[in-house]
Amino acid sequence: MATMAIDEALTRFLNEQRARLAPRTFHTYEEVIDLFRDCMNMYGPNILDERDEKRWREAFDNGDEDAFTRLLDAGYIESMLGEFLGYFMIRKVMAGQGLLRAAGTVTKKLVTWLAEQGVIEREIAAAQAARAADAARDLPRADRLAEALHQLSLKTPHRDPDTTDRWVEEGIPLPITKVEPGKLWFDENIGPLAVPSEISDLARIGWEVTVVLAFTRNRWWLVEVGNVYP
Incomplete structure (x- = not known):
């Protein structure tokens, strides 16, 4: 499989999207990717093996708060998708319906792109893309449900x-x-x-x-x- 750091992959992905998207849509892509990067830097260290945890810890303890995405391989991206869509966007982000929907849409595009670049297996990408597509539909619906239940309470x-x-x-x-x-x-x-x-x-x-x-x-x-x- 091809290797590149997470930040390099995210930057290359956004550069390719910039060329084909309207500025307003591209801004939404940037916003989602920035949030995903924050999620990975906050929670990604929890999934590291001993070798990568040691690399991350050394850089982090020396002041690099973005060490996870700066140093580690883009193959970790698909492993963080569940954390991002299933927890971070719900619990940590005050997101409107549009951004919740976009979180699923953009990450679906991202994992598909990673498979095209040879960073992750196509079978894995297909499964994660389906998960992201579900999130694009379900996250806004769950947000509406939460608000309706709150009003009832x-x-x-x-x-x-x-x-x-x-x-x-x-x-x-x-x-x-x-x-x-x-x-x-x-x-x-x-x-x-x-x-x-x-x-x-x-x-x-x-x-x-x-x-x-x-x-x-x-x-x-x-x-x-x-x-x-x-």
Whole structure:
């Protein structure tokens, strides 16, 4: 396989896109790649083997905060895609619908380009491109779901765990296990939670939601909502 540093690959990718894209679209590509670079420099060291971790650590301890993307091989890019689309864009970036959609579109183009350059295997690129395409569709939808659930939670009258029959406040997101019109179920035998049809239309089985829920008066109530992870 061909080798090049992550920063070199990202720069070459953007240079090729600049030649074919309108300036406004290219600016969005730059924004996504900059965010992806930040994600890799923040979380990439967690996936390094001993040899590469040693190289990264030496440079980082000497003040190079971008050592991961500056030093390490572009083959690591596809390994970071899940972190970027499944966590970073949801939890760490205040992104609008357009940027969330673009994160999937741009990274799909990127992994396809990496395969064309011989940096990653075409089979791997195809799988990651499909994942990115899903993200382009699902990230904006999950963002809308999170906002709709938040608005619903503001209407909940029961906010004291001492006055409820059951109080669920997990440290990790809960998976949605069942969806019916106007109803949601979550892991740990939670549900049905009555919701507007707007919410049940957006929700998907398997998506995970950071929530606080209360059971009282023979029904479930949504108390707080954090992020939705598709």
